[in-house]
Amino acid sequence: MSTIESLKKDGITVKFDENLKSYSYTQTGGTVEMMFFPHNLIQLEKIIVYLRNCKKRFIILGEMTNVAIASGFLDFVIINMSEYNIFNPEWDGKRMLRVSASTKMKELAVWCINHDIRGLGWMEGIPGTVGAGVYMNAGFLLGQDMQTYLIDVTFLDLNDMKVHKFKNQDLKFRYRYSKLQDLDVIILECRFLLNSIPNNWKKFYRRTRYRNIMASYHKRRENNQPLSLPSAGTTFVPPYPWHVGGMLRELHLVGYQIGGAAISTVSPGFIVGVDNMTGEDYFAMVEFIQQQVKRSFDVELEPEVRLIKNNYELTYK
Known part of the structure; x- marks a missing residue:
């Protein structure tokens, strides 16, 4: 059976007696006995096996942007996915963008515009990770949400401990809901269907226009939130x-x-x-x-x- 020390030797980050107030955007939360930060699928699987063998309850969290958490000593531990499988977004040069679930939505919006890819500018003002965004169908206005652009999502099913994939239509999206909320799963990565800014004489003007649109999203949130x-x-x-x-x-x-x-x-x-x-x-x-x-x-x-x-x-x- 794995031990905490063996998990740490495997490169897994483990923090003890962590106060969640310093993590959550609401600045609420008591203390958890342990918080694990897996960096890849093998580490994630080892953490889950360890916790189940120890009969410890756990929940999956990331940037903790959409939670309010009780005070005191909490009766669960956390698997924090904010450092999982960090890699630069992968663009196929045509329409498909592959993204780690740990990618921050704000950073993805900037990365896309810097690489002349349009479609995700609305993410600029949304905190949290892409995985959490898919889980809750994050978005801003109609047509500016995960449901509109997601191709598919890859996840670990905690029941059979196998990696599966759902297409967009499998997720039964509605406002701030996806089918993933009804399942015991951990989101690993996602793919989006997007467009390049055409490489012609209008490219500079289009790029400037999209940057201005992103700036307007940010300004609108500053004024109204x-x-x-x-x-x-x-x-x-x-x-x-x-x-x-x-x-x-x-x-x-x-x-x-x-x-x-x-x-x-x-x-x-x-x-x-x-x-x-x-x-x-x-x-x-x-x-x-x-x-x-x-x-x-x-x-x-x-x-x-x-x-x-x-x-x-x-x-x-």
Whole structure:
């Protein structure tokens, strides 16, 4: 049976008694006994075998941009995929781009425009990794999301411990959802269908235009989102045709605070940290908003943010 020391000798990064507050974008989270950083598939498989033999519960996380996490000592360990299989995106020169799941979306957007590839500029303002983005069908506006550009995704199935591939149509995409959320899998890499900027006399002008569009995305987010405060982005799945921010304005709840969590005054669809927010503050605010909206509008809100607690129901076993 593998031991921690043998895993470390295999090149696996292991951190002990890690406080998740310094990792998560909400700046929430208690302490986990161990956090593992696999760098390739063999290391990942060894970590999983070790944890299962030790009967330790674990969850898969990356940049932790879309989570709020409970305080205290947590009853699971983490496999952190942010350093997995790091390689430069591979462009076939025609239409197909292969990307590691650990690639940051913001960095991929810049890489593409620097290599005269268009289609992923909308990623510029989205934090987190490509793998997490596929998992939750990240995006910005209609036609600017994973569903529009993804060809397929390669993943490790934790049930049979084999690598599989799903095509776009297999993933049953909808707003902030993919079929992967219902399975015990770890996303390894993805392929996208994109276009090159044509190599003709208009190339310079087109490249400049796409850079300006990316800059406009960034400026729009700066103006409309509370980027200076800890948050996990939009808290709830939009309950079409309703608008969460509009309902909270109508209820005069903008700026309302529970502990260190507040309803953003810039974008009421965000819960932000204003005074050392804890995971429990965030959870309480989610429940409070759900209750108020249900009572006043008879609308049930579904969290878009992953709310991670002890005995977390999506934890792998």
